[in-house]
Amino acid sequence: MKRGWWGAVVVAVAGMALGLTGCTAERGEPVRESVVVREERGPVERRFPAFGEFVRVRWVREDLNSGRAPGPSDVRMAGVVQLSARDADRLRTGYAWREGAEAGPSVPGAVGALLPDGARWRTSEGFAGDVTRGGRYAARFHVDFEMRVLVFDALNPDIVVDDGSGSTPGKADGDGPDVKEW
Known part of the structure; x- marks a missing residue:
């Protein structure tokens, strides 16, 4: 034939x-590099200053592209933040929160293993809008205020640079979603 x-x-x-x-x-x-749980505060603080002065963070960075095609890579950043009592109160009273999905946050396996049992997750569209500066990037946030735990999952989160007139998105010191070193 x-x-x-x-x-x-x-x-x-x-x-x-x-x-x-x-x-x-x-x-x-799909070929993926191994995902390592990290505890450095800096990359999280620079991208999510609204979290406040948290006690602890554990997070992962995952390249979503194979690396075989030219162009920038999409980066997923997800983690678990232990909020300070002051910041948990600030977030709880500063935004309207509603009960989250019963199954809880959908996050990469390495982060999912860090989620506390019995959490009562809440979400806030206002908080998500403020953190992502009106939806500049896709992200989800879940909080349990009694446990003071915040879970984040973001795609290509910007670094927030303070130019003196308030927080504005930008890249600082070559750090950004398209840069391999986080």
């Missing part, structure tokens, strides 16, 4: 699509 030029095009496009999605030949699973 003779294959026409359309058959060759379909085979070539399918091959390129598999190569660009980062699938392995053995299992067909």
Whole structure:
């Protein structure tokens, strides 16, 4: 049976699509670098100053692109923050909160393992809007005020730079979602 030029095009496009999605030949699973739970405060403080002076943070950074295609990579940053009592009160009284999803936050496995049992998650559209500066990037936030735990999950979060007139998004010291070192 003779294959026409359309058959060759379909085979070539399918091959390129598999190569660009980062699938392995053995299992067909995306190639991902291992996700390491980190505890550095700086990257979280620079991107989420609204969290306040938290007690502890554990978070992960995950490149979502395979690295095989040219261009910037999307970065997912997710973690668990232990809020100070003062900041938990400030957030609780400063925003309208509603009961969150019964299943709790949907976060990467390494972060999910850090979530406390029995948490009563709440979410706030106002808080999310303030943190993301009106939706400049996608993010979800869940808080349990009794446990003083905040969970965040953000895609390409900006660094907040204070230029003297208030907080504005920007990049400081070469740090940003498209930079490998966080």
